[in-house]
Amino acid sequence: MAEPAANHDDFDDDAPNAPVVGRTWPGGTKPPLDALMTTxxxxxxxxxxxxxYGSIxxxxxxxQTERHASAIHGFRRDFSLNDIYYRGTEKSPGLTLGLEPHKGxxxxxxxxxxxxxxxALMLNEVHAQETPECMQCLYRRQIVQAEIGDGVKxxxxTFLANPESKYYIGQSLDMxxxxxxIACSYGTPNNDYAKRHRPKGLIGKxxxxxVAMTALRLEDAGRPDEYLNDMTEMAIEAREAxxxxxxxxxxxxxxxxxxxxMGTRVEDEFKDRIGYDVTAAAVAALGPPPVIQPSLMDEILQSGLNTDLSEVSTEGMVTINAEKIGKWRDLRVTITYSEMTFGRPVDSDDNCAPKPAAKPAP
Known part of the structure; x- marks a missing residue:
């Protein structure tokens, strides 16, 4: 490996076409590659x-050809954005991380x-992941100064929470x-990124x-994050409740x-607290399963769920065949038992429009 440059405490912002720290692009905008190229x-x-700082x-x-444990200054991560795609739905939004300025x-x-x-391949992939069609203006793009070890900067x-997005919630909720x-939310993403990381069609996350996977990966890299660790534990306690x-x-x-x-590291790490066997025992303690509304029977039959993963009796009762449970590890079909909702159409559009101004108090 080549020796470090003689002076690598700071990079040369005056070099031709060098990235400028602090330069920002609005939500939904992909920075031009030339503006990011550096030596x-x-x-x-x-x-x-x-x-x-999140799922990536x-x-x-x-x-990418290199991965470095890193840090930046002047920001903190926070679940300050609603998510209706990767980890939530229009009806039941989840949360996703954003960067917020925070001095010190x-x-x-x-x-x-x-x-x-x-x-270009890496930029396009990350941009597509952070700009799903229904939430295009979730983040502003900004160039920051990042450490990659031994004083090298x-x-x-990176991607900052966009206060102008209609999905921005800031500090309106406490931790x-x-x-x-977070404990009860899920999404059903279906873009190319999701298909790569969640193959085989009807899937959920x-x-x-x-939050747990992000926390665990940062620990693996020797960069544990107290906020993510605390949020993971609090969410697990909420799931236990x-x-x-x-x-x-x-x-x-x-x-x-x-x-x-199932099949994720979350299951491996926390199966004794919130895993399938624990929840299955709790379900068994409830007694007979609920009756499905007759109006939804056609949707269930059309989904193929009854022929692939479960059986639907003539009385409209759903029972999961124990021999077929293993298939859930390969095909995570999203089912909300209270609504029996299969998948979710994405019909929302952030449109990069500013949030409506709050009405003045009378």
């Missing part, structure tokens, strides 16, 4: 850096580098309220899997979420 301070390669920490984008803070994360040959693109929402509630709807919902988390 690697160690290898001398041309390429781009991206600073990740757990899912390295294609095109040091934020751990991951930096990825892609050389010039694959820089690089200009990296416990956010943890309760829970809010708890998102659902399981122990004795309320049929809450218990069945917790059981659904446990199915969606």
């Amino acid at each position: 690697h301070p160690v290898t001398g390669e041309r390429g781009i850096f991206i600073f990740a 920490c757990a899912n390295p984008p294609p095109g 803070s040091r934020l751990p994360g991951i930096v990825y580098f892609a050389p010039e040959e694959t820089a 690089v200009p990296a693109l 416990k309220q956010k943890a309760n929402l 829970t809010g708890l899997e998102y 659902m399981i122990a509630s004795g309320d049929r709807e809450k218990v069945l919902h917790a059981h659904q979420l446990a199915r969606m988390e």
Whole structure:
């Protein structure tokens, strides 16, 4: 490996076409590649850096050739944005992380580098992930100064929460309220990114899997984050409360979420507290399963669920065949027992429009 540049405490912002720290692009806008290209301070390669602080920490984008434990200053992560796609729905929004300016803070994360040959691939992938069709203006794009070890600093693109997005909630919920929402939320993403990481069609991802996986990957990188660790524990406690509630709807919902988390590291780490066996026992304690509304029987039959994963009796009762449970590890079909909702159409559009101004108090 090449020796570090003689002076790598700061990169040269005055170099031709060098990325400018603090430069920002509005929500929905993809920065031009030329505005991100820089020279690697160690290898001398041309390429781009991206600073990740959420799900990309757990899912390295294609095109990257280096992954560094990193940190940036002057920001903190927060669940300050509603999510109606990856970890929520229009009817029941979940939460997703955003970066918020915070003087004096040091934020751990991951930096990825892609050389010039694959820089466009990495940028396009990350932009597509952070700009789903229904939430295009969730984030502003900004160049920040990121550490990659031994005092080396690089200009990296990252994504800041956009206060102008209609999905921005800021501090309107306290940490416990956010943890309760994360504990019970899920989404049914269906874009190319989701298909790569969640293959085989009808799939879902829970809010708890998102926060826990991000926390675990940062710990693996030697950059543990107290906020994410605390939020993970609070969300698990909220899920445990659902399981122990004795309320049929809450218990069945917790059981659904446990199915969606099968085969993930979340199941491995927390199966003794919120895993499938724990929720299955809670469901069994409830007695006979609920009757499905007759008006929804056609939807169930058309979904193919009865022939692939379960059996629907003539009385309209759903029972899961024990021999077929293993299929949930490969195909996480989203079912809300209280509504029997299969999948979800995405018909919302953020449109990059500012949020309506609040009406003045009378």
